[in-house]
Amino acid sequence: MANFDKAFTQLLKHEGGYGNHKDDIGGETFCGIARNEWPRWEGWKIVDSVKATGETPKMDLILAAFVRTFFRENYWRRMGQIESQRLAYALFDTAVQFGYGRAVETVQRILGGLDVDGILGFNTLKALNAANHDETVEKIKAWRTERRAKVIANKPSQAVFANGWKARDEAL
Numbered sequence: 001m002a003n004f005d006k007a008f009t010q011l012l013k014h015e016g017g018y019g020n021h022k023d024d025i026g027g028e029t030f031c032g033i034a035r036n037e038w039p040r041w042e043g044w045k046i047v048d049s050v051k052a053t054g055e056t057p058k059m060d061l062i063l064a065a066f067v068r069t070f071f072r073e074n075y076w077r078r079m080g081q082i083e084s085q086r087l088a089y090a091l092f093d094t095a096v097q098f099g100y101g102r103a104v105e106t107v108q109r110i111l112g113g114l115d116v117d118g119i120l121g122f123n124t125l126k127a128l129n130a131a132n133h134d135e136t137v138e139k140i141k142a143w144r145t146e147r148r149a150k151v152i153a154n155k156p157s158q159a160v161f162a163n164g165w166k167a168r169d170e171a172l
Contacts, residue, residue, distance in 0.1 A: 002088030004076050008068060010089055011096065014168045018047065018057040023157040030057060031067045032096060038074075042066050075100055078120045084133035090140045090172045091128075097168075098147065110139045141169050 015032030026034025030047050043066035050057040059067070075095045082088035095103035101118030108114040111127045128136070144165075152159045 002080050002082045002085045004072055004080055007089045007092050023160050081125050083129045087133040087137055090137045106143050137172055141172055144169055
């Protein structure tokens with residue numbers, strides 16, 4: 001079964017520390033947690049207190065615990081029941097970038113024969129575990145590439161992130 005700690009460690013390689021890029025749709029972020037999407041995340045209190053001193057927020061033990069819990073509770077969910085670590089990570093990373101429900105719906109469409117409901121339930125888990133894992137990951141990567149191309153076409157300012165997105169996909 002897939003291991004959250006391995007997936008989380010891999011995720012943090014792409015979800016660095018503090019950022020507040022003017023073109024980032026998520027706005028201010030810390031380790032990939034976007035304030036626009038998650039304004040009530042407990043870690044923002046610490047981030048804000050560090051910013052008030054004029055320093056750039058950095059990962060410490062307390063923030064690390066908040067970040068870990070955040071990703072485990074909001075994204076990992078039942079992914080630990082996926083047999084393939086690579087496939088579980090691909091779905092996890094897709095959920096972080098595109099939303100949990102959209103990631104699950106995408107994989108349900110890729111696998112076919114499933115209700116497309118955005119719920120990682122028994123039937124979806126069974127289909128994921130029975131699928132060719134490498135082929136499924138490649139299809140997820142293709143969907144991500146197509147989706148991002150649409151994002152950039154609709155909002156050209158997002159092209160600044162294209163190289164990072166490509167590197168992230170290549171790491172799947």
